[in-house]
Amino acid sequence: GEDVEQSLFLSVREGDSSVINCTYTDSSSTYLYWYKQEPGAGLQLLTYIFSNMDMKQDQRLTVLLNKKDKHLSLRIADTQTGDSAIYFCAESVKGSNYQLIWGAGTKLIIKP
Amino acid sequence: ETGVTQSPTHLIKTRGQQVTLRCSSQSGHNTVSWYQQALGQGPQFIFQYYREEENGRGNFPPRFSGLQFPNYSSELNVNALELDDSALYLCASSLGQGANTEAFFGQGTRLTVV
Numbered sequence: 001g002e003d004v005e006q007s008l009f010l011s012v013r014e015g016d017s018s019v020i021n022c023t024y025t026d027s028s029s030t031y032l033y034w035y036k037q038e039p040g041a042g043l044q045l046l047t048y049i050f051s052n053m054d055m056k057q058d059q060r061l062t063v064l065l066n067k068k069d070k071h072l073s074l075r076i077a078d079t080q081t082g083d084s085a086i087y088f089c090a091e092s093v094k095g096s097n098y099q100l101i102w103g104a105g106t107k108l109i110i111k112p
Numbered sequence: 113e114t115g116v117t118q119s120p121t122h123l124i125k126t127r128g129q130q131v132t133l134r135c136s137s138q139s140g141h142n143t144v145s146w147y148q149q150a151l152g153q154g155p156q157f158i159f160q161y162y163r164e165e166e167n168g169r170g171n172f173p174p175r176f177s178g179l180q181f182p183n184y185s186s187e188l189n190v191n192a193l194e195l196d197d198s199a200l201y202l203c204a205s206s207l208g209q210g211a212n213t214e215a216f217f218g219q220g221t222r223l224t225v226v
Contacts, residue, residue, distance in 0.1 A: 004154070042116070042202060042217035043155070088154050099145070099168055100215075102154030 006089055006103035013111045018076040020106045022089030025070060029091040032065060034074045037086045037105065046074070046087075076108075084110050115139060116205050118218035125193050125225050133188045133221045135203030143167070143208060144186040145215060146178060149200040161186055190223075198225045 003025045012018045024032070033048040049056045049063045049072075056063045062075040076083055086105040093101060115138035125131050137144055143162045147155035157170035161180035175191040184205070190197055200222050204215035 040219070042219045043204075044217070045214050090154070099157040099160065099170060100155075102156070104152070104154045 004089055004091060004101050004103040006087075006106045008104065009107050009109065011109040011111060012079050014079060014081060016079055018074075018079045018083065018108055020074045020076075020087050020089075020108065022072040022074075022103055023070055024072065024089070024091050024101075026091065026093050026101070027067075027070065029093055031092045032063075032072050033090040033092070033100070034061075034063065035088040035090060037088065038084075043088065079108075079110060081110050081112075084108060116203060116216050116218035118201075118203050118221050120221060121219065122222045123224070125223065127193055127195060127225055129193050130189065130191045131193060131223060133190075133201050133203075133223070135186045135188070135205070135218060137184045137186070137205035138216050141205035141207050141216070142184050143206045143213075144180055144184065145204045145206075146186070146188045147202040147204065148172075148197075149202055149220070151199070155202055158188065193225045195225050198223060 006022045030051055031048050034046045035043045036046050037043050047058050047061050047063055049065050054065050060077045064073045086107050088105045089103040090100040117136045119134045145160040146158040149155040158172050159169040160167045164180045177189045180186045200220040202217055202220045204217045206213045206215040
């Protein structure tokens with residue numbers, strides 16, 4: 001079956017880089033996504049990567065995909081207090097009406 | 113702000129009751145998906161509607177049902193509420209169903225079943 005796993009917490013100092021990791025099991029995934037959820041807010045799409053790519057960069061965000069190991073990471077450069085949130089990894093799986101399978105989320109904690 | 117609005121924002125119901133949650137899609141979006149997010153977990157896909165027809169369903173019992181209207185707004189209905197139905201219910205709208213189309217989420221309805 002499909003499964004997406006993430007660490008529950010990550011603590012970094014303001015100004016450092018944050019790296020949030022995710023592993024997934026379904027090799028037929030087509031797109032992989034990173035969403036951000038702030039308290040009391042809905043889910044915000046940060047970035048996504050197609051499964052035939054291995055890297056995507058968008059300003060402070062870098063996504064790395066290792067398809068062989070089924071490992072996805074999100075790097076946030078120069079982490080700021082406004083980056084405090086829960087980050088969800090999700091995959092869309094071909095053949096399932098493109099429903100998203102989600103991880104449990106990683107809470108990013110910023111230390112001053 | 114995404115333009116997707118959900119109502120109500122909070123709701124308390126008693127076990128066995130029925131509930132209807134509402135979602136207004138972003139203008140022009142013809143696809144709506146509903147998710148259940150239990151505390152401390154990621155969202156779980158309930159179902160998706162595309163142009164008023166159910167287009168896919170997750171692992172939820174038939175007492176979870178939905179509708180999409182001609183203006184593409186949507187309802188989620190849950191019958192015979194159970195304590196485990198307590199969760200944040202999220203609606204997401206998109207233009208089309210493809211995996212590369214961005215889904216915009218509402219802020220959710222927090223349902224508490226007592």
